[in-house]
Amino acid sequence: MRYSLILGILAFAVGEPSSRAAPPQERAPIRDGTSAAGERESPEGQVRTIIVSTGTRTERDAATTPIATDVVTREEIVNSGAENVAEALEESGASIQTSTSFNGTSLALRGLNAEQILILIDGQRVTGRVGGGIDLRRLTVENVENIELVYGAGSVLHGSDALGGVVNIITRKPDPGLQGELHGTFGSRMTADASARIAGGWKRVGLYATGGYHRTDGWDADRSDVATTGDAWEQFNVGAGARIQPSSRFRVDMSGDYMQRDSNGIDGTNAGAILDRRNLTETVNATISPQWIGRDNRLRLNLHYNDFRDQFRQDQRGDVELDKYEPTRDQLAQLGLQLDQSAGAHVVTTGLDAQLEWLETTRILADGSKPAADRQRAAIFIQDEWTPHQLPRVVVLPALRLDYDTQFGLYPTGRLALMVAPRDDLTLRVSYGRGYRAPSFRELYLAFANPGVGYRVAGNPNLQPEQAWTLDIGATWAPSDRLSLRASIFDNQLRDLMTVDLVNQSGVDGLDTFTYINVGAGFSRGVETGATFKVLPDVELASSYTLLHARTLDTDEPLPGRSPHQGTVALRFHRPKWGTRLTIRGRVQGKRPFSSADGSPEYADPFATVDARISQTMLRYCTAFVGVDNMLNAGDSRLLLMPPRSFYAGITLRY
Amino acid sequence: MTRSSARHLLPLFIACVSLSGCAENIGEVTLDAENETNDEDGDDDDKKEGKVRHSSSDGVTMTLVDSTDEEAWVYLDLDAADEGEASGELDEDESGWDLGLRRFEIKLNGGISGDEEVELGYSENADFDALSEPPQDLVWITDGDTVDEDGQAVLAFDDWYDYNVMTHTLAPKARVYFVRTSNAQLFKLAIVDYYSTAGSPGHLAFKWAPI
Numbered sequence: 001m002r003y004s005l006i007l008g009i010l011a012f013a014v015g016e017p018s019s020r021a022a023p024p025q026e027r028a029p030i031r032d033g034t035s036a037a038g039e040r041e042s043p044e045g046q047v048r049t050i051i052v053s054t055g056t057r058t059e060r061d062a063a064t065t066p067i068a069t070d071v072v073t074r075e076e077i078v079n080s081g082a083e084n085v086a087e088a089l090e091e092s093g094a095s096i097q098t099s100t101s102f103n104g105t106s107l108a109l110r111g112l113n114a115e116q117i118l119i120l121i122d123g124q125r126v127t128g129r130v131g132g133g134i135d136l137r138r139l140t141v142e143n144v145e146n147i148e149l150v151y152g153a154g155s156v157l158h159g160s161d162a163l164g165g166v167v168n169i170i171t172r173k174p175d176p177g178l179q180g181e182l183h184g185t186f187g188s189r190m191t192a193d194a195s196a197r198i199a200g201g202w203k204r205v206g207l208y209a210t211g212g213y214h215r216t217d218g219w220d221a222d223r224s225d226v227a228t229t230g231d232a233w234e235q236f237n238v239g240a241g242a243r244i245q246p247s248s249r250f251r252v253d254m255s256g257d258y259m260q261r262d263s264n265g266i267d268g269t270n271a272g273a274i275l276d277r278r279n280l281t282e283t284v285n286a287t288i289s290p291q292w293i294g295r296d297n298r299l300r301l302n303l304h305y306n307d308f309r310d311q312f313r314q315d316q317r318g319d320v321e322l323d324k325y326e327p328t329r330d331q332l333a334q335l336g337l338q339l340d341q342s343a344g345a346h347v348v349t350t351g352l353d354a355q356l357e358w359l360e361t362t363r364i365l366a367d368g369s370k371p372a373a374d375r376q377r378a379a380i381f382i383q384d385e386w387t388p389h390q391l392p393r394v395v396v397l398p399a400l401r402l403d404y405d406t407q408f409g410l411y412p413t414g415r416l417a418l419m420v421a422p423r424d425d426l427t428l429r430v431s432y433g434r435g436y437r438a439p440s441f442r443e444l445y446l447a448f449a450n451p452g453v454g455y456r457v458a459g460n461p462n463l464q465p466e467q468a469w470t471l472d473i474g475a476t477w478a479p480s481d482r483l484s485l486r487a488s489i490f491d492n493q494l495r496d497l498m499t500v501d502l503v504n505q506s507g508v509d510g511l512d513t514f515t516y517i518n519v520g521a522g523f524s525r526g527v528e529t530g531a532t533f534k535v536l537p538d539v540e541l542a543s544s545y546t547l548l549h550a551r552t553l554d555t556d557e558p559l560p561g562r563s564p565h566q567g568t569v570a571l572r573f574h575r576p577k578w579g580t581r582l583t584i585r586g587r588v589q590g591k592r593p594f595s596s597a598d599g600s601p602e603y604a605d606p607f608a609t610v611d612a613r614i615s616q617t618m619l620r621y622c623t624a625f626v627g628v629d630n631m632l633n634a635g636d637s638r639l640l641l642m643p644p645r646s647f648y649a650g651i652t653l654r655y
Numbered sequence: 656m657t658r659s660s661a662r663h664l665l666p667l668f669i670a671c672v673s674l675s676g677c678a679e680n681i682g683e684v685t686l687d688a689e690n691e692t693n694d695e696d697g698d699d700d701d702k703k704e705g706k707v708r709h710s711s712s713d714g715v716t717m718t719l720v721d722s723t724d725e726e727a728w729v730y731l732d733l734d735a736a737d738e739g740e741a742s743g744e745l746d747e748d749e750s751g752w753d754l755g756l757r758r759f760e761i762k763l764n765g766g767i768s769g770d771e772e773v774e775l776g777y778s779e780n781a782d783f784d785a786l787s788e789p790p791q792d793l794v795w796i797t798d799g800d801t802v803d804e805d806g807q808a809v810l811a812f813d814d815w816y817d818y819n820v821m822t823h824t825l826a827p828k829a830r831v832y833f834v835r836t837s838n839a840q841l842f843k844l845a846i847v848d849y850y851s852t853a854g855s856p857g858h859l860a861f862k863w864a865p866i
Contacts, residue, residue: 260678270822273854280678313681318853321723325682451725451758452856453823595821 053123054148054168056385056397057157057349058340066385066397066419068429068474068488070094070149074172077141079581081613081627081648083185083193083214085147085169086136091585091611093568094149095528095546099561100641102231102265102277104135110151110490111524111550111562112164116437116466118154120168122255124287125161127332127357128308129440138261138281140237142183142195143210145172152470152490153435156399156415159353159379160438163468164492164524171255174199174206174243180655187648191216206243210257212236218265219644222637227268229637231279235261252290259283267314274317282309296343302336328361347385354378364459365447373441379403393421397431405438408464427476429488435470439463443498443516455512457500464518469493482534491525497552522559524550543569557601558593565590579617586610594639604639608632623652707731707744715784715864717847722756723857729756734838737865753836758857759825759849761812764837767799768810771837775811781831783845787866789833815846825849825856833866841866 053059055067062071072092080091086105089096097108106114114133119126126134147169154162178200185193192215199208218232239257260282267275284307291300308330316322338351355377366373381401388394397417404410415433422428443463449456474488497520504513526548533541545567550559558564566589573582588608593601613627626649635642706721706729716736722729729744730752736743745752753773755762762768763775776793778786799808812832816825827846834842844863851858 269854270819270824271850271854271856272852273850278681280681282676282678309676309678311678311681316853316855319851319855321851321853321855321857327682450823453818453825454759 050146052146052148053170054120054150054154054166055157056383057123057338057351058347058385063476064393064419064421064427066395066417066429067150067431068472068476070151072147072149074145077144077147078652079583079613079615080585081185081611081625081629082141084137084141085139085144088141088144088147089136089149089167090587092147093530093542093544093570095151095544095566096149097561097563097566097589098136100230101131102263102267102279103131103133105137106131106133107136107167108562109149109165110492110526111548111559112468112492112494113559113561115440116161116163116468118158118160118162118166120158120166121285122171122287123168123336124285124302124304124306124334125158125332125355127306127330128281128283128310129330130310130328132440132442138235138259138283139169140195140212140214140235140259142181142197142212143171143208143239143257144169146170152431152472152492153413153415153433153468155403155413155435156401156433157381157383159355159377159401159403160405160436160465163435163437163466163494171241172197172199172208173253174201174208174241176201176206178655180653182653183650184652185648185650188646189217189219189643191646191648193650201243204245207241209238209240211238220637221635221641221644225268226266226274227637228266229635229641230643231263231265233261233263235259249293250290251293252288254288256286257284269322273319273322275322276315276317278311278313278315280311280313283307297339297341300336300338300340302334302338304332304334304336306332306334308332326362328363329359330361331358332356345387349381349383349385351381352379353381359441361441363448364441364445366441366445366461373445375441376406377403377438392423393419395419399433403436407438407444407461411436411438411465425478429472429474431470431472433470434467436465436467438465439498439516446516449511451511455514457514460515460517463498463516464496466497466518466520467495469495483532485529485531487527487529489525489527492523494520494522494524497521519554521553522551523553524548524559524562526550538573538575540572540574541570542572543567557595560594560601561592563589563592563606579623581615582613584610584612592639607634607640609634609642621653621655623654625650625652705742705744707736707742709736709742711739715862717860717862720756720859720861721857722758722859723855725758727757728762730754731756733834733836733842733863734840737840737842751837753834756859759816759859760810761815761859762810763798763812763834765797766811767808769798773797773835773837775832775834777830777832780829783831783843783862786831786843789841789866793833795835816849834863 050062050071050073051059052062052065052069052071055065055069062069072088072094076092077088080088082088082091086098089107090098098105107117108114109117115129119134128134147167149165149167151165154166158166181197183195195212197208197210213236215234216232218228219230221229237257237259241255243251243253245251263279265277267277287304289300289302291298310328312326314322314324333356335354336351338349341348358374360372362371364371364373379401383397383399386396388396399415401413402410413434413436415431417431420428444459444461446457446459471491472488476486478484496518498516498518499520500514501517502512503515526546528546530544535541548562548564550562551557552559568587570583570585586608590606591603593603610631611629612631613625615623615625617623629646630643631645633645634640635644708719710717720729730747731754732743732745732751733753735741752764763773764771765773774795774797776789776795778790796811798810801809803809816827818825832844834844842863843866844861846861848860850856
């Protein structure tokens with residue numbers, strides 16, 4: 001995990017113990033599937049190795065992978081008390097910003113917004129973007145091993161949407177032996193989380209099954225009206241998976257899951273309407289992934305199907321004028337074929353990605369009449385991980401990709417990355433690449449009319465992708481076991497951004513028509529620093545700071561919702577002999593610009609959050625915990641939708 | 656072991672996929688009819704009879720117009736309504752109308768919209784109750800007398816509202832209009848609201864009185 005710090009004129013930063021730089025490997029190997037992404041325990045007293053795969057699509061040690069990768073580990077997720085991916089990221093020290101609306105909680109990275117961030121689960125694209133972003137609250141963590149974050153353009157390996165970064169949620173795999181886990185939490189606003197997981201691993205087979213139930217009453221930050229601020233919701237999910245390995249050369253991984261979420265809230269319009277709103281959302285995922293492992297190569301096939309259904313219902317009190325029922329179904333089928341070939345100092349990765357996506361929703365009108373649209377994509381890519389020198393370790397990583405999209409044709413992307421580790425405790429990385437975001441179905445085919453105030457917004461089938469060129473320069477230095485420092489500077493040049501503009505005033509139906517056009521341009525640049533310092537054997541201090549400068553070029557205004565300054569600090573106490581853990585975390589965000597009615601930026605006040613949690617492990621298998629989130633009760637009903645101060649307690653039984 | 660596992664897992668995957676769409680259909684929920692009336696005063700009979708309703712107090716008439724239809728105009732004869740014998744609502748092909756209303760648009764029976772020389776002038780930030788005659792320097796216009804920034808002819812009531820781009824809502828400007836009707840009568844008129852008490856757009860409310 002990346003943790004950064006700048007405290008006044010002093011910047012000292014350390015990585016998490018889990019992301020501490022390990023000694024460079026002798027050569028970049030082709031790992032077999034058993035070392036798929038995850039955390040590997042090393043012999044007592046040695047640095048642990050975390051395996052990541054998002055930056056290169058091959059399994060690599062996080063400390064020495066050529067592409068900088070932040071990791072939120074299973075251990076950190078558990079110890080943070082997070083119940084879903086949104087909470088896990090918010091509780092981490094990662095340089096992220098989340099924003100919550102009735103569409104859910106979505107993620108911004110380095111000033112780029114949610115629709116410019118690609119969300120993956122085990123390398124497979126997650127569908128179901130509502131309002132542009134993936135709701136990270138619906139992704140629960142009971143079966144999550146790690147969350148990997150790669151900042152900047154990642155389209156060269158992952159295709160569209162990887163403009164500002166890639167978040168890859170790595171699921172847990174069955175370890176050898178029998179494992180069982182029961183987890184229950186109860187807290188403020190009748191918030192309840194219960195989950196269970198059982199897994200077993202043998203030589204040829206590994207199996208797991210998970211299930212969870214989560215609910216909360218929601219909240220209201222403004223009691224002066226009927227409208228609520230945070231939705232009440234109820235969710236359950238089930239999942240199962242298997243690893244079948246008939247021989248050391250061949251294995252098949254399979255997984256499937258189902259989730260249903262029911263959210264309810266009350267909205268108030270400025271015209272005085274009161275709207276009862278409900279979303280009933282379902283997702284289904286099914287994946288089959290066989291792979292063949294040779295001495296110097298590996299061939300992997302991924303078949304993935306994702307079905308997202310959402311029913312949106314809006315019921316106006318006292319009238320039917322604003323009543324709505326909008327069902328949406330978004331299906332995505334993905335096929336991936338990847339060959340990793342080791343040859344001397346080279347590991348060459350080549351592959352083919354294909355996607356078929358179907359969307360049915362009353363919010364769009366394709367070809368002038370259909371409330372449905374589809375698109376197909378295909379891509380080929382090649383990457384050469386060349387290690388010309390071992391001591392000091394030098395890795396050169398050129399990559400190229402060519403995408404074909406039925407909506408706009410061919411789109412090439414590329415990246416060149418360099419990693420140099422002149423000493424065991426120092427790693428330097430530079431990368432420069434291009435990312436893109438294909439126009440969404442909404443931007444292509446939206447059919448929204450608001451005749452009450454005389455305008456409509458129409459999609460534009462001729463849109464071209466947004467693009468970004470990303471430069472990232474970073475360094476990690478771990479001068480001792482007690483201290484590690486990390487810093488990076490980044491620059492994203494954004495072009496062809498899709499913005500809404502007036503194209504036809506008082507058209508045939510008297511309505512002004514707005515549509516999306518590729519005219520926006522901007523930049524997002526800044527500095528991230530971090531530090532972790534083991535103050536005492538059982539006490540660790542971690543902190544981070546991000547400086548962000550993000551503006552549009554056409555209007556020279558700051559990108560809305562982005563804090564120029566953001567910092568985190570965490571104090572952790574862990575005494576294994578007692579089984580006691582105590583964590584106190586703080587996050588500070590500076591003032592954030594927002595668009596106002598007259599076009600000039602309006603600034604929301606800075607805010608800070610503090611969370612605390614203590615846990616005690618007893619009788620080997622049992623851990624009890626209590627905690628408080630948002631101790632300072634930050635949040636409001638307009639610009640900072642954040643659950644108020646919350647207390648919780650729970651217990652985890654783990655075998 | 657491997658074959659057996661695969662055999663048992665296949666139904667599991669099929670079960671997962673088949674779960675999709677098993678949630679209830681919330682589009683079929685029946686609305687509570689008692690709570691879905693748009694009648695401002697709870698009198699359903701009035702609403703069924705027409706789209707225009709009046710109430711009077713101290714010589715000032717408050718008129719509510721259901722102009723929610725996106726295509727059909729609602730035509731109003733202020734002279735007839737002032738006499739109190741009818742609502743003043745006319746059909747499209749009837750003569751004598753003064754105002755036409757459709758959603759947020761208001762047209763006059765004059766200029767590019769009609770032949771009966773209805774016209775208006777207005778005073779900004781004036782006190783409706785205190786005004787008893789038009790100002791001496793009032794500028795009288797009818798539909799098509801003014802143009803927008805693109806040179807297109809516009810309605811005389813073109814800019815009766817302020818549009819909030821953040822909330823997408825319309826709010827009436829603080830204006831008192833003077834309307835000379837098809838019968839050459841003079842009325843003062845102020846637009847009060849564009850939304851019903853339930854918050855629905857297309858419900859124009861204005862007060863008016865003869866002067």
